[in-house]
Amino acid sequence: MATGRTHRPATRSRGIPEATVARLPLYLRALTALSERSVPTVSSEELATAAGVNSAKLRKDFSYLGSYGTRGVGYDVEYLVYQISRELGLTQDWPVVIVGIGNLGAALANYGGFASRGFRVAALIDADPAMAGKPVAGIPVQHTDELEKIITDNGVSIGVIATPAGAAQQVCDRLVAAGITSILNFAPTVLSVPDGVDVRKVDLSIELQILAFHEQRKAGEEVAAPEEGAGAVSPPPVSPHRAPPGAPGADSGRQGPDGDVPAVMPA
Amino acid sequence: MATGRTHRPATRSRGIPEATVARLPLYLRALTALSERSVPTVSSEELATAAGVNSAKLRKDFSYLGSYGTRGVGYDVEYLVYQISRELGLTQDWPVVIVGIGNLGAALANYGGFASRGFRVAALIDADPAMAGKPVAGIPVQHTDELEKIITDNGVSIGVIATPAGAAQQVCDRLVAAGITSILNFAPTVLSVPDGVDVRKVDLSIELQILAFHEQRKAGEEVAAPEEGAGAVSPPPVSPHRAPPGAPGADSGRQGPDGDVPAVMPA
DNA sequence: ATGTCTTTGTGAACGCGTGCACAAAGATGG
DNA sequence: CCATCTTTGTGCACGCGTTCACAAAGACAT
Numbered sequence: 001m002a003t004g005r006t007h008r009p010a011t012r013s014r015g016i017p018e019a020t021v022a023r024l025p026l027y028l029r030a031l032t033a034l035s036e037r038s039v040p041t042v043s044s045e046e047l048a049t050a051a052g053v054n055s056a057k058l059r060k061d062f063s064y065l066g067s068y069g070t071r072g073v074g075y076d077v078e079y080l081v082y083q084i085s086r087e088l089g090l091t092q093d094w095p096v097v098i099v100g101i102g103n104l105g106a107a108l109a110n111y112g113g114f115a116s117r118g119f120r121v122a123a124l125i126d127a128d129p130a131m132a133g134k135p136v137a138g139i140p141v142q143h144t145d146e147l148e149k150i151i152t153d154n155g156v157s158i159g160v161i162a163t164p165a166g167a168a169q170q171v172c173d174r175l176v177a178a179g180i181t182s183i184l185n186f187a188p189t190v191l192s193v194p195d196g197v198d199v200r201k202v203d204l205s206i207e208l209q210i211l212a213f214h215e216q217r218k219a220g221e222e223v224a225a226p227e228e229g230a231g232a233v234s235p236p237p238v239s240p241h242r243a244p245p246g247a248p249g250a251d252s253g254r255q256g257p258d259g260d261v262p263a264v265m266p267a
Numbered sequence: 268m269a270t271g272r273t274h275r276p277a278t279r280s281r282g283i284p285e286a287t288v289a290r291l292p293l294y295l296r297a298l299t300a301l302s303e304r305s306v307p308t309v310s311s312e313e314l315a316t317a318a319g320v321n322s323a324k325l326r327k328d329f330s331y332l333g334s335y336g337t338r339g340v341g342y343d344v345e346y347l348v349y350q351i352s353r354e355l356g357l358t359q360d361w362p363v364v365i366v367g368i369g370n371l372g373a374a375l376a377n378y379g380g381f382a383s384r385g386f387r388v389a390a391l392i393d394a395d396p397a398m399a400g401k402p403v404a405g406i407p408v409q410h411t412d413e414l415e416k417i418i419t420d421n422g423v424s425i426g427v428i429a430t431p432a433g434a435a436q437q438v439c440d441r442l443v444a445a446g447i448t449s450i451l452n453f454a455p456t457v458l459s460v461p462d463g464v465d466v467r468k469v470d471l472s473i474e475l476q477i478l479a480f481h482e483q484r485k486a487g488e489e490v491a492a493p494e495e496g497a498g499a500v501s502p503p504p505v506s507p508h509r510a511p512p513g514a515p516g517a518d519s520g521r522q523g524p525d526g527d528v529p530a531v532m533p534a
Numbered sequence: 535a536t537g538t539c540t541t542t543g544t545g546a547a548c549g550c551g552t553g554c555a556c557a558a559a560g561a562t563g564g
Numbered sequence: 565c566c567a568t569c570t571t572t573g574t575g576c577a578c579g580c581g582t583t584c585a586c587a588a589a590g591a592c593a594t
Contacts, residue, residue, distance in 0.1 A: 019551060021480050025473040029455060043571065052457035056553055056574095063573055071559045071572040088476050089483030096475070107374040113455065113472040118479070157482055158475070181485060182478040184471070188296060188380065190319035198481045200474050204451070205380040206292040207467050208363070208425070209355050211449040212385070213288050214465045215424055216356030218448060286581060310541065323583055330543055338542040338589045535594100542589075550581080559572075564565100 016087075020061040024084050026051045027058065031081045043074040085118075095122035095156045097180075099171050100163030101131055101141050104186055108162060109137035122154045127167065144171075151178040158182045165189045283354075287328040291351050293318045294325065298348045310341035352385075362389035362423045364447075366438050367430030368398055368408050371453055375429060376404035389421045394434065411438075418445040425449045432456045 030050040034042055044062075048055035062068060062075070068083055069075045085091050096114070098105050101124050109124055124141045126132075131141045142150060150156070159180040161168050168187035175183065176197055185191055185201040193199055297317040301309055311329075315322035329335060329342070335350055336342045352358050363381070365372050368391050376391055391408045393399075398408045409417060417423070426447040428435050435454035442450060443464055452458055452468040460466055 017551075022473070022477055024480070025470075025476040028476075030457075044573095045571085050457065054553070056555090057551085059571090059573060060552085067573070069572055070561085072561045072570045074571070087480070089479040090476065092483075094475075094479055094482070103374040103377045107370040108471070110370045111471065114475075117472055117476060119475055158478055182482045184474055184478060190293075190297075190317065196485070198478055200478055202469060202471065202474060203292075204375070204378065204469065205296075205384055206289075207451055207469060208361075208381075208386055209292040209295075209357065209384060210289055211425055211451060211465055211467055212356040212361055213291070213354070215361070215449045216359075218463070219424075284581070311543095312541085321583075323585090324581085326541090326543065327582085334543070336542055337591085339540045339591045341541070538591100538593080540589100540591080542587105544587090545585095547584080548582085550579105552577100552579085554575105554577085556574090557572105558574100559570105561568100561570075563568085 016064045020064055021088075023051070023053065023057075023061055024088055026053070027061070028081065028084045028088070028090075031077055031084070034077050035081055039077055041070075041074045041076055044069070047075065090118040092118065094119050094158055095154050096120065096158045096160055097123045097125060097147075097150060097154075097156050097175075098160045098162060099125045099144075099147070099175070100161060100167070100187075101126040101136055102162065102164075105162040106136050108160060109139060119158075122156050123150045125150065127163075147174055148178040151175070151180060156180065158184070160184045160186070161191075162186045283331045287331055288355075290318070290320065290324075290328055291355055293320070294328070295348065295351045295355070295357075298344055298351070301344050302348055306344055308337075308341045308343055311336070314342065357385040359385065361386045361425055362421050363387065363425040363427055364390045364392055364414075364417060364421075364423050364442075365427045365429060366392045366411075366414070366442070367428060367434070367454075368393040368403055369429065369431075372429040373403050375427060375453075376406060386425075389423050390417045392417065394430075414441055415445045418442070418447060423447065425451070427451045427453070428458075429453045 027047065030047055031042075033050070034047075042050075044055045044059045048058040051058065059069075062080075065083060065087055068080055082091075096119055098108050098121060101109065105124065105126070109121060114121060121137070121139060123146075124136055124139050125144055125147055126141050127144045129143060132143045134141050151159075157180060159175040159182070161171055161175075161183060163171055165187045168185065168189045169191060172183060172185070172191045172193065176193055181196060182198045183191065183193070183200070185199055186203075188203055188205060191199050191201075294314065297314055298309075300317070301314075309317075311322045311326045315325040318325065326336075329347075332350060332354055335347055349358075363386055365375050365388060368376065372391065372393070376388060381388060388404070388406060390413075391403055391406050392411055392414055393408050394411045396410060399410045401408050418426075424447060426442040426449070428438055428442075428450060430438055432454045435452065435456045436458060439450060439452070439458045439460065443460055448463060449465045450458065450460070450467070452466055453470075455470055455472065458466050458468075
């Protein structure tokens with residue numbers, strides 16, 4: 001999961017737990033697949049398997065939405081697709097803007113999963129004047145100067161940030177000032193936003209690091225970890241030189257502070 | 268976070284909670300930034316703010332790693348960077364292979380955040396013969412036929428799947444059979460893997476849908492929904508009882524019955 | 535040394551999320 | 565109409581994660 005929510009402590013919207021909301025898209029995907037195969041109904045067991053979750057959890061999730069099932073039979077696929085879509089707000093059109101048309105931004109612009117879910121790429125924005133007018137995924141890139149106008153003219157409320165880390169906060173501030181209230185952030189930075197603005201982040205690097213952690217653990221299981229100092233080893237002021245990976249280090253020379261340039265895109 | 272973990276119920280690796288592991292990369296990023304600015308020490312309060320978390324949570328997280336701070340002073344930045352890197356397994360080289368070099372795969376191959384964290388792209392693999400030999404991000408693409416050989420020859424244990432949804436499971440099976448034990452999946456499909464294999468998934472579409480949910484709720488707050496609670500009155504926008512599809516009518520039209528099309532990667 | 539001040543590390547309480555297990559609801563067959 | 569069988573919906577218990585709040589530990593000044 002390359003995700004991470006931000007803020008929004010416990011405002012359980014109208015009783016639907018955040019964890020449940022996060023799974024609804026999963027159910028929707030599985031249901032859509034069934035719908036395409038013209039399957040009329042599914043049991044919680046079948047659907048749960050298709051969505052990769054526990055059936056009890058699925059039933060409990062659906063119970064928050066209402067009683068849409070039929071005991072002894074299961075759930076009507078089409079009806080459920082509609083209900084979940086409505087709950088998620090996918091029955092309406094959501095114009096989005098993508099800021100930062102680099103490798104990642106371009107990949108996002110070409111992403112086919114947008115339109116099929118009610119999301120419409122209203123505009124592509126980049127700070128590089130050379131990019132202006134150049135079409136990406138059939139949409140001409142516009143310069144950052146137009147940002148505010150684009151957002152207000154199109155009534156955009158969701159913005160995607162795919163810029164380098166250094167520019168993210170600045171872009172974010174402008175988006176928010178222009179009226180954006182939901183942001184999907186691909187830049188490896190913590191964005192600070194005023195209350196009322198939602199931010200979700202996707203960071204591939206983080207996901208890989210989590211995998212590495214487990215991978216290391218698996219590998220170390222056979223060798224039996226050396227347990228290191230049992231007693232609390234007081235932190236010696238002597239900063240142990242950070243062991244640089246045997247790889248071609250010297251990465252931080254690429255650019256700004258963090259040198260991170262996000263590049264992600266779910267298929 | 269466009270993230271979502273999979274499996275691994277409660278195997279808290281050596282006592283470090285999964286939630287804590289997921290935050291370590293966040294701390295590491297903030298610490299690295301401080302390190303580059305030559306800041307010698309930070310308090311839990313400062314670091315927490317930089318990482319976007321609560322200070323109490325941060326201290327508790329660090330407590331699982333050991334006592335690396337100094338009361339009254341804070342944490343030694345360099346030392347902590349090293350400890351966390353080591354804990355995450357980033358002090359060693361992790362060769363990874365990327366399968367599926369479409370828009371997404373190419374973006375990933377160009378991602379600068381890999382090398383800087385100890386990850387090295389060992390190979391790019393695609394099923395399209397026309398792609399073979401073509402360099403992407405300086406690395407020549409190899410055909411799927413070579414998959415097994417590439418993995419065993421390079422001792423790769425982490426694989427990234429960026430193929431269309433339809434090919435994901437098949438690719439996954441081959442990766443696992445070849446010895447891969449950690450997979451980062453960008454395809455919108457639930458992968459089934461044997462025990463011992465970790466899968467993490469990133470799905471942009473899901474993140475956007477979650478944002479849409481909250482966005483819709485924000486918009487609806489002004490209209491103030493009429494409580495509707497008590498009697499569990501199933502909201503029948505279409506039909507009270509198990510009404511068949513019927514949905515499209517009220518729907519924003521546009522998309523056909525299918526609507527979804529499992530995010531078929533443009534490739 | 536001694537006292538004061540800062541910040542960590544953690545015990546404990548609390549709340550959310552998960553999964554079990556079962557009663558209720560409805561379908562189905564006789 | 566009744567019996568049986570399937571599957572939902574949910575009460576309940578449990579465990580993880582979060583947060584509070586404070587004692588302990590050390591820095592620093594006197």
